[in-house]
Amino acid sequence: MSLVAPNIKTTSDRVLVTGGCGFLGCNIAASLAARGHSVLAMDNLSRRGSRENADWLRHRHGNNVAIEVADTRDTEAVDALVSASSAVMHLAAQVAVTTSLADPISDFEVNGRGTLNVLEAIRRHNPRAPVIFASTNKVYGKLLDPSQVHHVDGRYVPDEPRLAHGVGEDTPLDLYSPYGCSKGAADQYVRDYARVFELRSVVLRMSCIYGPRQFGNEDQGWIAHFLLQAIQQRPITIYGDGHQVRDALFVDDAVNAWIGALDNIDEVPGRIFNLGGGPANAISLWDLLEFITELRGNRPDVRLDSWRPGDQPWYVSDVRAASQALNWKPLVPVRQGLQRLERWLDGHVSTSALSPELLEARI
Template sequence: MTDSRPILITGGCGFIGCNLADRLAERGDNVVVLDNLARTGVRENAQWLKSRHGDLVAVTIADIRDPIPVIDAVRDARAVLHLAAQVAVTDSVSDPASDFEINARGTLNVLEAVRLHNRLAPVIFASTNKVYGRLIDDSAITLAGQRYVPTHDGLAGGISEDTPLDFYSPYGCSKGTADQYVHDYARVFGLRTVVMRMSCIYGPRQFGTEDQGWIAHFLLSAIRGNPLTIYGDGKQVRDALHVSDAVGAWLAALDRIDLVQGRVFNLGGGPRNAISLLELIDQIGNLTGRGVAYSFADWRPGDQPWYITDTSALSDALGWAPKVEIAEGLRSLHTWLHSRFGTSDGSREATA
């Protein structure tokens, strides 16, 4: 018998959340998205979901810091995909208490709602590579062209889940706290949880800003003709994962929860999709046919000079691997951003 109960997505009107909701509804699942609609673009994403899927997607306006609506939403859910969060390092530095309340306390509210009211519901949590801190010292990296590379050959395949945690910045602390709570609720209370420590996810429906969603922010700045500020020297490296591949990983974990419950996975594009900030700017110039003006500013707290994900644990467990290479993914994001923000004469359109 098919389980018709909805899948709850906290933060479901955000970038990754709405892409998850869209894919789930496309395959016929009922979805409830819980979102406080506080961030740029989320109201538009909510309208987009409703226009595409109608009654298959229900939108609940609530905040995970308030346990009552969280309990109400969790009680009847078939599964919980927990993405609601404060996502900017800079905001965490300016207001650490709020950052903690959203990321740590909000996650505890979700876990307690599941533990007390729906303990068989799978819980998949959006963690971050920031739980590993700055990761490597300047002495452990060297310059190769426009990017940093580690001097230790053992890091060539990327960062594995065995890497010691070293929270850096209030954001790293709050997300790391939540990460460990989710993992521990599987061990202590038997909840069916999975932690996804994600690196640089990008793609359509991402309203990138200077503080979060840097690939979309860089592309959008190029479309508008706005100059960029690069924090650091631009040679820092990330592995980029297209949102369609991220959604595929999440749904693989959800659909095979009995196989992976209690596990922690790193989720990113891996070595094949690694890129530095300066390399991205060059690719954007080739894609858009115009140069991107930029200047430099000081590094921000916890900025990693190099991070590439080792995805072998996820691949071994679920057979998952990234399908969209970065050149193709950039084209898809550029197409969406240009359709949303560009104009026929190349002038700038106001944001929503």
């Protein structure tokens, strides 16, 4: 079923964006449409905010974007949409660790089987179409124990000098949680289809993407979660001690990396890249709370709770490989990106828009 009339222009540069009405997916779809591409945004519209994002795409880009209501578990729909496209940006996924723990089978069906359906459709019907896949830093597992980090200025810092630039793509996989397993399996299928079937694929292992059109559905969306709690004057719960560190990447920079992978596909087929803000945009939870206090003029109410299984004390992406191969680098510093996200949230999110998953946001 389409939300817009199927009169989208039939050109050879049509790009299919699965999960195209999600946070990152709709931003990628909008950027592609602005560049003149014809875009098919495929989404099952099951997550809060996806219908608003679909309306935003339709009103902003008109016939340059078609919204297809479909699910990657539907092989017939996937085959039809992949056959009609020149490239695939594959972001459709079950994204919550908490949901994967409650229903591991459904998590695998969406992330594992859904991705395999996309790959098979490309292999059988459209083998020259590039496919860029949204993976996650969770494929590296917990990565470091608390005994392998030390404190510097209120942050955890890894003991190993080799991590000075962040986590590289050669880091061994250590799948943790059903979500980590399903995304890790999909990650490796995408890589292997490049090696075995010569598909032109790229894997992007992402870390802490944030920015406008993020409604807080994702349990990785801790930056939006903290800001929303502050805006709503709700308490913020920190699991652990608040010294844990992540690298934050503003959505515009993430979109540029995705499009860079598409533009450079002939130079990078089969490659895997870690995608985050890198060391220059690494912040602790307490750092973010200080930024929010500066923005809002008052300090949020903070509560501490126990560490959760699999929580990483430190994760920062080494983005040097992506920077070199994709002619890309993060441009938006965290303070500026946070200001832009706050303005959008203030104008677009009400109390009724908050999702249950938001209240359990993970980092």
